Structure formats: C-alpha cells, structure tokens
Amino acid sequence: MLLAIDTATRLLSIALYDGCQLLAEMTWQAGTTHSVQLAPAIQALLTRAQTPIHDIAALGVAIGPGSYTGVRIGVSMAKGLAAAHRLPLVGVTTLDALAAAQPSLQSRYGLITTVLAGRGRVIAATYRWSKRAWVNRAEPRIMEWEELFNSIDAPAYLSGEINDEGYRQFEAAQARDVPIELMPAAFRLRRAGFLAQVAWERLQNTAPEHFKADAVMPIYLKSGQATATNNETAGDSPAEASSD
Amino acid sequence: MTYILGIESSCDETAAAVVIDGKTIASNVVATQIDLHAKYGGVFPEVASRAHVEAIGAVVEQAMEDAGIDYSQLDAIAVTRGPGLVGSLLVGVNYAKGLALSTGKPLLGIHHIEGHIYSLWLTQPFREVVFPVLVLIVSGGHTDLILMRGHGQYERLGGTLDDAAGEAFDKVGRLLGLPFPGGPHIQQAAQLGNPTAYKFPRAKQDESYDFSFSGLKTAVMREVTVQPSTQARSKRRRGAEKKARLRSDVSVHDVAASFQAALVDILVEKTARAAAEYGATEILIAGGVSANSLLRQQMRAKTELPVRYPPLNLCTDNGAMIAAAAHMRFEMGLRSNLNFEVLPMWPLTSDAYELADKMV
Numbered sequence: 001m002l003l004a005i006d007t008a009t010r011l012l013s014i015a016l017y018d019g020c021q022l023l024a025e026m027t028w029q030a031g032t033t034h035s036v037q038l039a040p041a042i043q044a045l046l047t048r049a050q051t052p053i054h055d056i057a058a059l060g061v062a063i064g065p066g067s068y069t070g071v072r073i074g075v076s077m078a079k080g081l082a083a084a085h086r087l088p089l090v091g092v093t094t095l096d097a098l099a100a101a102q103p104s105l106q107s108r109y110g111l112i113t114t115v116l117a118g119r120g121r122v123i124a125a126t127y128r129w130s131k132r133a134w135v136n137r138a139e140p141r142i143m144e145w146e147e148l149f150n151s152i153d154a155p156a157y158l159s160g161e162i163n164d165e166g167y168r169q170f171e172a173a174q175a176r177d178v179p180i181e182l183m184p185a186a187f188r189l190r191r192a193g194f195l196a197q198v199a200w201e202r203l204q205n206t207a208p209e210h211f212k213a214d215a216v217m218p219i220y221l222k223s224g225q226a227t228a229t230n231n232e233t234a235g236d237s238p239a240e241a242s243s244d
Numbered sequence: 245m246t247y248i249l250g251i252e253s254s255c256d257e258t259a260a261a262v263v264i265d266g267k268t269i270a271s272n273v274v275a276t277q278i279d280l281h282a283k284y285g286g287v288f289p290e291v292a293s294r295a296h297v298e299a300i301g302a303v304v305e306q307a308m309e310d311a312g313i314d315y316s317q318l319d320a321i322a323v324t325r326g327p328g329l330v331g332s333l334l335v336g337v338n339y340a341k342g343l344a345l346s347t348g349k350p351l352l353g354i355h356h357i358e359g360h361i362y363s364l365w366l367t368q369p370f371r372e373v374v375f376p377v378l379v380l381i382v383s384g385g386h387t388d389l390i391l392m393r394g395h396g397q398y399e400r401l402g403g404t405l406d407d408a409a410g411e412a413f414d415k416v417g418r419l420l421g422l423p424f425p426g427g428p429h430i431q432q433a434a435q436l437g438n439p440t441a442y443k444f445p446r447a448k449q450d451e452s453y454d455f456s457f458s459g460l461k462t463a464v465m466r467e468v469t470v471q472p473s474t475q476a477r478s479k480r481r482r483g484a485e486k487k488a489r490l491r492s493d494v495s496v497h498d499v500a501a502s503f504q505a506a507l508v509d510i511l512v513e514k515t516a517r518a519a520a521e522y523g524a525t526e527i528l529i530a531g532g533v534s535a536n537s538l539l540r541q542q543m544r545a546k547t548e549l550p551v552r553y554p555p556l557n558l559c560t561d562n563g564a565m566i567a568a569a570a571h572m573r574f575e576m577g578l579r580s581n582l583n584f585e586v587l588p589m590w591p592l593t594s595d596a597y598e599l600a601d602k603m604v
Contacts, residue, residue, distance in 0.1 A: 035334050039341040039582035068290065069331055072297045074337045079301045080342020084315040084496055214301040220294070 007074035008066030012046035017196035024049040060199025063091035064219035089212035090199035095125040097195040099134040149173035159183035162188035250567025252299030253336030254328025260301040261563030262311035266571025273308030293331035316329040322570030325353030333586035360530040363565035378524035383531030384410030401454025412457040436503030444506040526550040
C-alpha cells in the first residue's frame with residue numbers, strides 16, 4: 001500500500017493506492033492550515049479505507065514547485081511517516097503529477113501544467129505526448145500569466161491551478177487566436193491519486209534503496225540558494241515562489 | 245523506565261535525543277547550522293527551514309541508533325511546538341506527527357523555554373529541587389526572569405524590553421567584526437581585554453525586573469564607530485550597527501571585555517535581587533548565553549544561593565531538554581492531538597498548555 005501526500009500549494013490532497021486500485025482519496029482547498037489538517041486527515045483516510053497504518057509499505061510526496069512552506073510540511077510529514085519502518089519515499093513534482101492526470105485528446109496538442117506561485121505569478125512546465133505518456137519538454141519556470149500565454153507557439157492544453165488573472169489572460173489569448181485550450185476543472189485539480197500512481201510506477205522500475213526518505217528534498221524554484229538581498233529584509237522569506 | 249524521544253527545530257539547530265525517565269540522556273544529536281548563517285551575521289529563517297528538512301531524518305535516526313532502542317520501545321514522542329521561527333517549527337512538528345502516526349506513540353508538543361529550564365534536571369538528577377527557584381533564561385531569542393513555584397508553574401517576573409541578551413552579543417560581535425554567533429567570540433576576545441577600559445551603561449536602577457540592552461548596544465556603537473555624517477544619520481534606521489564602521493584606534497579586546505562585563509552586570513544584578521526578594525532556594529541559568537563563563541562566575545560571586553547551569557552541550561538548543569520537559573508533562577498527563585498548530589509566540593505561564601490550543 002502506498003500513501004501519497006501533496007501539500008505543495010493551498011490545495012491539500014492525500015491518497016491510498018494498492019498498486020491496482022485507488023482505495024481512497026481526499027482533495028480540498030486547505031488554505032494555509034496544512035500543518036493542522038494533514039495528520040488528522042491521513043488518520044481519517046486510513047480509517048475510512050479500513051487500512052491499518054502498518055499496511056503502508058511506501059510513500060509518495062509532492063516536492064514542489066509550489067509554496068516552500070507547504071512543500072516542507074508534506075515532505076517533513078512523509079519523512080516522519082517513513083522513519084520508523086524505513087519505508088521508501090518517492091518525491092514527485094507537482095507538475096509531473098498534474099501531467100500524469102491529463103488525457104491526450106488530440107495528438108498534435110502539447111500540454112502546459114501550472115501551479116500558482118506567490119505575488120500573482122504562475123509556475124509552468126511544458127510536456128509533449130510520446131509513447132502513451134506526457135514527457136517533460138522544458139523545466140518549470142516562474143512567470144507572469146501574460147508571459148505564459150505570450151510564449152505559446154504550438155497548440156497546447158492548459159491544466160492545473162489558475163487564478164482570476166490567469167483566466168483573464170487565457171480569455172485574452174484565445175481572443176487573439178493563441179492555440180490554447182483549458183482542461184475542465186476536474187482534470188485541473190491536482191489529485192494525490194495520480195501522484196500515488198506515478199510514485200508506484202517509479203518504485204516498480206527502480207530498486208527501493210534509491211528511494212531513501214532522507215534523500216528526498218523540496219524543489220526551490222528559481223532561487224536555488226536563498227540569499228539575503230540586503231540586511232533590512234533579513235527575516236522575510238527570500239522565497240520567490242512562496243505563496244504564503 | 246520511560247523512554248522519550250525529543251525533537252527540536254525551533255531555530256537554527258536540528259536536534260533529537262532520547263531521554264530515560266526525564267533524567268538520563270541515552271543519546272543527544274545536534275546538527276548545527278552556524279556555518280550556514282554566519283555569512284548573514286544572524287539566523288536567516290528560510291535558510292534555517294531548508295536545513296531542517298534536509299537534516300531531520302538523519303538526526304532522529306542517529307539519536308535512535310545511539311540510544312540503542314527501537315521506535316517500538318519509545319513511550320512518547322516530544323517536539324518543540326514553540327516559541328520559535330514558524331518555518332523551522334513546522335518541520336520538526338510535522339516530522340514528529342508523522343512519526344507518532346506511524347508508530348502509534350503519544351505525541352507531546354513542548355514549550356521551548358520549558359525545555360531549557362528542564363535541561364537543569366538532566367544535570368544533577370539525584371538532587372531534589374526545593375521550590376521556589378529563580379530561573380534566568382538567556383539566549384539569542386529570549387531573556388526572561390521566571391519564578392518557579394513548582395513543576396510546570398511559572399511566574400514571569402520580567403524580561404527584555406528590546407534585544408535578547410544573545411542578540412546583543414550577536415550585534416556587538418558583528419560591530420566588532422567578530423564571527424557569528426557573537427557570544428562565544430566576544431567571550432574569547434574579552435579574555436585579552438580590559439573590562440574597565442570603557443564605562444558602558446548598566447541597567448537603569450529601577451524596581452522592575454525587566455532588562456534593556458539597546459542602550460548598551462548604542463553606547464558601544466557610539467564609542468567605537470566612525471560617526472556618520474548628519475545626512476547619513478537622518479537616514480539611520482533599526483539595524484544601523486550592521487553598516488557602521490569600526491574606528492581604527494579601538495581595541496576590539498577592550499570593547500569586548502567592557503561590553504561583556506556591562507551585560508553580565510545587568511543580568512546578575514536583577515537576578516540576584518529577584519532571588520532575594522522571592523526567597524528562591526537556588527538560581528538556575530539556561531539558554532545559549534548561560535554558556536558564558538563570566539556570567540556563571542559573577543552569578544556565583546554575587547549571591548549566596550546555589551547557582552546551577554547546564555553543561556556546555558546543553559546550553560544551546562538540543563533535543564534532550566525537550567524530552568526532559570516532556571517527561572514532566574507526560575507524567576502530568578499531557579497528550580497532544582495530531583492537529584496541533586505550531587506557536588511561534590507562546591508565553592510561558594502556569595497555564596501555557598491549557599491556553600495553547602486557544603491561541604491559534
């Protein structure tokens with residue numbers, strides 16, 4: 001049994017997967033209450049699926065990009081869960097988990113997945129359909145919504161988190177015939193069930209010693225190394241992508 | 245025997261320890277981030293959070309391995325709930341919740357300052373303490389005078405009105421061009437200096453048990469730095485000492501010695517007076533600055549009472565102190581729910597734990 005955790009943005013999603021079936025999944029907007037809600041939610045999920053905690057043999061966790069604090073809550077929880085029985089822990093990016101959830105409706109269409117970043121910006125990555133799966137084409141980047149739509153040069157589906165500004169920019173892009181289509185809301189929801197499946201597949205293809213919980217680290221997009229720009233702001237987060 | 249795993253990540257040390265019966269340290273592992281923060285001259289919160297999430301797994305595993313026990317033998321898992329840096333606290337707390345969830349062990353969210361106080365119970369475990377005792381907490385984030393009338397019973401007599409004592413050490417250390425953290429480096433420099441070379445101001449002779457170190461810090465700055473031009477002065481803001489330039493004719497050793505003497509005088513005078521007024525049976529000093537040898541020496545010299553302080557490795561943040569405080573709370577019946585929130589601000593009072601869940 002694999003437990004998947006995603007607390008990378010304001011969304012909170014957890015899922016239980018047995019390698020064949022998704023036994024339970026809970027996904028909701030938790031705002032900034034992940035640290036309060038996550039542990040009881042995992043307990044509730046296990047209870048509902050009538051799964052004792054010791055049935056969990058592996059873990060998957062969203063490692064970002066997203067909110068630095070949000071990601072650290074999930075990764076810390078996953079590491080704590082993995083510790084006592086040295087369970088393998090698979091780190092999956094939010095954008096890859098989203099891509100895994102998208103069908104390919106038209107073969108010539110590519111895919112752009114998004115998560116919301118701080119200061120009204122968006123983190124996006126592009127994928128192309130190859131051998132029955134979405135393959136990452138370009139590394140995730142933080143940008144303004146306008147820049148995202150201006151950079152589209154080939155037909156693509158957009159899936160993932162979007163805010164009001166993103167939706168305005170999407171409509172404006174459509175109006176000027178940018179070849180972009182928005183996936184339905186249910187597909188855009190970043191569900192831990194898909195993260196669980198991605199993590200499970202990686203575990204089947206690679207020896208478990210490659211998934212030591214200690215080695216799993218959050219992704220800190222853009223500012224790979226936190227730096228204090230000046231001493232006056234010391235104490236603020238240098239988090240470019242932090243959304244809280 | 246009660247085995248408690250204590251996890252601490254409230255500031256810039258990732259730490260874990262196993263303590264038996266609140267008295268015997270079975271293991272004590274600390275991963276310090278001093279090198280990471282040295283270039284900022286202070287603890288940089290985002291850098292601290294990153295380092296915690298990187299280190300915590302290995303630190304806890306090492307603590308369990310050193311103790312030679314399995315997770316199934318633990319009686320409880322304790323973690324610092326606050327006060328501290330929110331991003332740092334979140335790492336330890338969520339890790340501890342995951343561990344508690346997977347092992348089914350009771351979870352206890354512990355007050356960081358209470359941990360510092362109970363580090364004193366790890367040092368002379370076979371001596372009974374007769375209450376009331378007076379506690380001086382001195383660290384980079386805290387300076388508090390607390391009267392303890394019993395286990396878990398705290399009356400705050402006073403505290404700093406501005407900088408914490410350790411913070412004052414850091415700021416003056418930075419001013420003198422000494423590495424972070426300021427405390428140990430100033431102490432070292434002071435050994436070669438004359439503590440009476442400069443007459444820095446002591447505490448106001450008032451009735452309160454509050455401390456103030458900003459006047460002292462400003463006096464040091466005025467004494468040893470190049471005076472800024474009027475224009476520059478008008479732009480001066482908080483943290484001006486970071487940009488101040490040291491005068492070339494000052495002796496760093498003398499300034500360090502004189503500053504340290506003044507700061508220690510301030511701490512000792514009020515602590516000794518409070519101990520006498522409240523009839524304390526002994527004085528406990530804890531927190532990072534309790535490692536300062538002049539403070540220890542002066543406190544012993546200025547009072548008849550027994551003075552206790554932790555061994556050097558327990559002065560700074562560690563997991564053993566959290567496990568020690570947790571043992572007392574465990575015996576009193578504390579069990580934290582899995583939904584508890586971290587408390588970056590959490591006053592230590594007799595009803596701190598009752599109020600904790602209402603603060604969020």
